Amino acid sequence: MKQQNIPYKIYLTEDQMPKKWYNLRADMKNKPAPLLNPATHEPMSFDDLRPVFCDELIRQELDDTTAYFDIPDDILSFYKMYRPSPLIRAYCLEEKLKTPAKIYYKFEGNNTSGSHKLNSAIAQAYYAKHQGLRGVTTETGAGQWGTALAMACAYLGLDCKVFMVKGSYEQKPFRREVMRTYGASVTPSPSEETQVGRDLLARFPGTTGSLGCAISEAVEAAASRDGYRYVLGSVLNQVMLHQSIIGLEAKTAMDLYGVKPDVIIGCAGGGSNLGGLIAPFMGQQLRGEAQYRFIAVEPASCPSLTRGVFAYDFCDTGMVCPLAKMYTLGAGFIPSPNHAGGLRYHGMSPTLSQLRADGLLEARSVIQTDVFEAAEQFARVEGILPAPESSHAIKAAMDEAIRCRETGEEETILFGLTGTGYFDMVAYEKFHNHQMSDYIPTDEELQKSFDQLPRI
Amino acid sequence: MKQQNIPYKIYLTEDQMPKKWYNLRADMKNKPAPLLNPATHEPMSFDDLRPVFCDELIRQELDDTTAYFDIPDDILSFYKMYRPSPLIRAYCLEEKLKTPAKIYYKFEGNNTSGSHKLNSAIAQAYYAKHQGLRGVTTETGAGQWGTALAMACAYLGLDCKVFMVKGSYEQKPFRREVMRTYGASVTPSPSEETQVGRDLLARFPGTTGSLGCAISEAVEAAASRDGYRYVLGSVLNQVMLHQSIIGLEAKTAMDLYGVKPDVIIGCAGGGSNLGGLIAPFMGQQLRGEAQYRFIAVEPASCPSLTRGVFAYDFCDTGMVCPLAKMYTLGAGFIPSPNHAGGLRYHGMSPTLSQLRADGLLEARSVIQTDVFEAAEQFARVEGILPAPESSHAIKAAMDEAIRCRETGEEETILFGLTGTGYFDMVAYEKFHNHQMSDYIPTDEELQKSFDQLPRI
DSSP: OOOOOOOSEEOOOGGGSOSEEEOGGGGOSSOOOOOBOTTTOOBOOHHHHTTTSOHHHHHHHHOOSOOEEEOOHHHHHHHHHHOSOOEEEOHHHHHHHTOSSEEEEEEOOOSTTOBTTHHHHHHHHHHHHHTTOSEEEEEESSSHHHHHHHHHHHHHTOEEEEEEEHHHHHHOHHHHHHHHHTTOEEEEESOTTSHHHHHHHHHOTTOOOOHHHHHHHHHHHHHTSTTEEEOOSSSSHHHHHHHHHHHHHHHHHHHHTTOOOSEEEEEOSSSHHHHHHHHHHHHHHHTTSOOOEEEEEEETTSOHHHHSEEEEEESSTTSOSOEEEEEESOTTOOOOTTOOSSOOOSSOOHHHHHHHHTTOSEEEEEOHHHHHHHHHHHHHHHOOOBOHHHHHHHHHHHHHHHHHHHHTOOOEEEEEEOBBOTTOHHHHHHHHTTOOOOOOOOHHHHHHHHTTSOOO | OOOOOOOSEEOOOGGGSOSEEEOGGGGOSSOOOOOBOTTTOSBOOHHHHTTTSOHHHHHHHHOOSOOEEEOOHHHHHHHHHHOSOOEEEOHHHHHHHTOSSEEEEEEOOOSTTOBTTHHHHHHHHHHHHHTTOSEEEEEESSSHHHHHHHHHHHHHTOEEEEEEEHHHHHHOHHHHHHHHHTTOEEEEESOTTSHHHHHHHHHOTTOOOOHHHHHHHHHHHHHTSTTEEEOOSSSSHHHHHHHHHHHHHHHHHHHHTTOOOSEEEEEOSSSHHHHHHHHHHHHHHHTTSOOOEEEEEEETTSOHHHHSEEEEEESSSSSOSOEEEEEESOTTOOOOTTOOSSOOOSSOOHHHHHHHHTTOOEEEEEOHHHHHHHHHHHHHHHOOOBOHHHHHHHHHHHHHHHHHHHHTOOOEEEEEEOBBOTTOHHHHHHHHTTOOOOOOOOHHHHHHHHTTSOOO
16 A cells, blocks of 8 residues: 555544454464463463462463454443554654654553553453452552553442552652542552561661562452452563554554554563554564564663573562563662663563564663653654653664664654653653763672572 | 434544634624723733734734634644544543433643643744744743643744742642753742842742732743743633634534534633633524533632623733733732632633623632542543643533433533643642632622722
8 A cells, every 4th residue: 555645643433443452472483481380380370370360361361372352342442431542653753853764653641541551451450340359459660550550440440459669659649649539549568568568678677669579569468358369560461462452553553554664662661562562563573474673672770671681580579479481680680769760670571571582572771861861852842741661762763763864764663652751750850950870780780680580 | 413423532633623713702792892001091002012922913812803813834733743632422421420411521631731721832932933033931820831832832942931820830840840841941930030020029028929920020021031022821812712723623523423512611710721612602602503501610719700890900910911801800819829720810811701791601610629529530430630620610511410410401511621630639639638628718808809900
């Protein structure tokens, strides 16, 4: 199809919106390695996972052969409240960069959670409700996932208990207040409410917490309450499945206008946005139908894909969760407190890790002040104030566009703009006041962390 | 046309977006009274206004006969970056309220300024740029207008100087930081930078400022700098003209689906959103083509339309601006510090004031805690966390929907959801912690303020 005149924003109609999620694993020759029981090192079975996760979500987690899952009607209705998200042609950024490249971004920030996290939150909350549960527990770092889950639970009338990394809880009172508006209870982690939390507080009284610790607390809280299950906002296969809505919408919109991306770029913390964005494109590539470049962008301060090892590791600090085979910095790794925003997780989605190991996914790391410079430049020309996380993808997309300017190539770049930075103004203020630094872990620090990996 | 099956959200295509603004005054039999020179009490001429406003904006301000103004191409391009805004069918709210009413809202919050203010900011910045000016000055209260203007100026490469009401400046550091991200300079008002500010600080050393004072400072700052003009985010006729984009889009979207509203509701501070939303509908009514109910909703703590007088008054505290005939509480009126968000202006758009005086516009006031209760209920079912200002309209729309439930009437309600509450979490926190009160000015207080009105 010949490329037509492209509007600034492409919105699919309700009829054009995807009715199924796409399960990339079905098309992968090398499947992601199974989760292992941390005690026996045997693959986790459906029954092993039942005390922690909702039944239907376990089925999705374990199924690596079914390519498409129907999206239930209630979730489709909820999606219609804030989706489709626009696919935006970055005409102004192209002009600013004087690049022959054509830049598109899929913008997931037009909802109150401020990010793509809502796509999986509503799915997980729905299956919990459907199973007759009373509530769910989870952790949140920067606060996007906790907010998304609170919104989904408020909509469905489900109780929502969020363990929020203490440092973030104290620095982001407004995120906490949004969750309260949606009726969630928010506890700073580590807390006195769980054994894991009490142990950690005894060992490190002044700690500001970590995502890995908050996960342990949320899992313990779910397992110890009747009618509760734990839900997670990234890393897991089920989350990649739900987030495929991002890529499916983006691909449908591009197909409508006969546009094919050359490069697809996403920021990567646990991998939920990147995995969702690339899913249908990567599927084509795996089936030999098309060729793309895929680029994962991560912070130099938490570089799991670029400097981590591909090995089985714990998903949490408390070592209560299953083991996952992934690129990891070690479950004990804690990024520098100077690092702003999310993308602080020590590991990476097993699906994306496998793709990376198979040479299908490029990865690069970027330093923090460069990211905020790109963010500010983007905000001024494209109007949207981006989240620090999303700005990692912006930085890489701008670098690719500048490369095109230098080579004269008219490539088409697609990147994921996962969310808005409205609750990250403390970080922007630090950037404006030149109080932001670019700490990068040393090889020695990483080696020390790798030495703690379980031997499997 | 028969009513079709309506999607959750209606987005116009770029082709369907309005190419002209509509000037409601052209269809008004009783025109809004002219601005008067505060010294001579003569109508302000084009030349009188030139030191303060941009030339083209003065032409728009004074023209009450031309019905349509072409929107310049550059503004249309900017509009395409964040518009069209969605017209949303509130299916979930309808279900929650068990009302036979059909509720629609025009959502203007999907942009980084967080409100409809950007519609006029880009227009005013464009005309300033077009005239070869170096920069503009303005005031901001809650911060939405200042942010919008900063965004527009960053896009066009224009200097932007914002006087921010000191109380708001201190309570909302993040709003200030967003403006800085867009390159604006932000000064707390009253400041030492202007004569008006210095005088006020001498008389009231501890004052947290007011919108009326910040206006005076911004006007003085513009008049005393080469290549600068003053711009204002509400009240003026030119702003109503630019904001007609809201109503024009809403009407086009409703016409596409054969929907006709019975009641049209908007919150009203200076009147820019309400004036813009109702413009094309009111035009029909004035031409005898259709009948609607129009309802302005204001806070009980700052009730210009419901308890003010219709008289000539100063637009600012410093009494440097022209006099406008409007519903006013007196230029010296300062709302209770407990009052959250915007809608704090002592006066009301002369256009809306005239419509009110002619019996064409209903007005009601609502108390603050009721507004926040409605806001929270709305957020939980519709997903969007609304701005406190917009929540005044939500409260009235919900009341109308409940009336329909009681009478069984299947009315169609349209309201303006002007923006998001992401920077208003301090107010939401007060509400959650039961620290919010409902101060309403006494008749004696208002009378004291009316006694200070100029005698014209």
